[in-house]
Amino acid sequence: MRTVYLITALIIVLGLSILGFRGRxxxxxxxxxxxxxxxxxxxxxxxxxxxxxxxxxxxxxxxxPLPEGVVSRDMLRSDDALYQGKDASGAFIHGFPAAVTVDLKLLQRGKERFTIYCSPCHGALGNGQGITKSYGMGATPTYHDDRLRQMPEGEIFNTITHGKGNMLSYADKLVPQDRWAVIAYVRALQRAETGTLADVPANHRSELGLK
Structure with a gap:
């Protein structure tokens, strides 16, 4: 069998040598x-x-040549609220940009992105109990701290974009629209942490096994 391999290899080498010869x-x-x-x-x-x-x-x-003054559509980013999380004065915005519609679709997208990129450190509930804590990362904050509950959404966007402390930037992993989706889901997690039975509409309580 070894002889067959050697002969086959020799034929291939000779074939490439002949077909690929460029000596003249x-x-x-x-x-x-x-x-x-x-x-x-x-x-x-x-x-x-x-x-x-x-x-x-x-x-x-x-x-x-490109026309004078032309810019890439993706690089224009004239909406400071959407792309920087800031208003015209440069302050972080409270709430979401006008271009972002907070609905179930956005929350589902935010949950998906959060599970992939955020939950390893922050945990599935946003309480800082992610898998990385088992490996010695003990400085991950919980989203349910009052400081983060009151933090402007624009500032959270800025942190996702540029990173902070041990957290690196996620700008290369999450496009701006996905960052806002993650923020919407984080707000949902925070709201769920303090939710009570009174927050559940009466016609939906049966779905929870409640009366």
């Missing part, structure tokens, strides 16, 4: 191992390549 200049194009026959026009398409030449434009370039 050729006057014809190299051999096309997989010629374009089944789907003509797909393998060799007329197209412009980056920084390539063009006979169509007067300056001879395929790349076209």
């Amino acid at each position: 200049a050729f006057t014809k194009p190299p051999m096309d191992v997989f010629p374009e026959m089944a789907f003509p026009g797909m393998k060799y398409q007329p197209k412009y390549k980056p920084q390539g030449p063009s006979n169509f434009f007067a300056d001879g370039r395929a790349d076209r």
Whole structure:
């Protein structure tokens, strides 16, 4: 069996050596191992390549200069409340930006993102009892502390964006809309911690096994 492997390897090496030999200049194009026959026009398409030449434009370039003052749509971010969590004066906002609709869909998205990125440290209930505490991380705060309950939503957004203390930035993992979704879910967790039977509508109490 070893002899078969050695012979096979030798054939492959010889084949690549012959097909890939470039010891001298050729006057014809190299051999096309997989010629374009089944789907003509797909393998060799007329197209412009980056920084390539063009006979169509007067300056001879395929790349076209951008119009003056153009910016990427994703980089404009003129809504300070949505992208920074701040109002026109630079203060952190209380509540959510006008562009964010707090509904069940947002809360479900926030729960999903929270479970992935936040619960390992902050715990599923937001009480700071995440799995990382079992490995010596004891400084994770609970969301149910009065300081965090009263913290402006914009400041929480800022912390997610830039990090704070031992917490690194999550800006590369959570887009702005997802950060607001996480904040909405955190507020739901905080509200649930202090909820009472009086907060449950009478027509839903039976769902909890209550009267």
